[in-house]
Amino acid sequence: QSALTQPRSVSGSPGQSVTISCTGTSSDVGGYNYVSWYQQHPGKAPKLMIYDVSKRPSGVPDRFSGSKSGNTASLTISGLQAEDEADYYCCSYAGSYTLDVVFGGGTKLTVL
């Protein structure tokens, strides 16, 4: 149950694109197509941005996209906007015969 590895911080200017990586192992990210991404603003509950690796819930802008290659998942935010500044967490199942869950350590996105 080791946390997934994310960069501590990323930044970009308005209109640019940024990608946040999430690296795990074959026992979590690489073993399931159940990677989700959450956005969290200070003092708020997490908000689901991506689920099942690349699906967007209704209401989430198509500027947000997800993908996975091997043991690494990625969240790409294009056309950065000021309101995208937040913490982002990836999440995956992490057990072969259990429904253990693991989060990434979180990435602080700064919009310059």
Place this chain on the structure above:
Amino acid sequence: EVQLVESGGGLVQPGGSLRLSCAASGFTFSSYWMSWVRQAPGKGLEWVANIKQDGSEKYYVDSVKGRFTISRDNAKNSLYLQMNSLRAEDTAVYYCARGVAAAGTNYWGQGTLVTVSS
């Protein structure tokens, strides 16, 4: 409207116990897995426990196994987390969530703060 309202947080001494509750409304509670996720001050999200719809399957993060117990009462639309032998490192905001975070959930409570300190 889906609502999840946690309660039961507070200040407790190391070694003490606390029981968190989560009152659910706006959906058929008995049809969903439920979860507890916590966040220590200034830190990231950490999954704590999941429970199946009928309570027959429960999973825990290693750090709370043997100390915490997740349970539910479908008749009362309520989720619980019994926390025993509390440690300073259990200090966090505890969120209840509908479903399992890994599969994606947009339904979270507002959180309840647990502080373990002497």
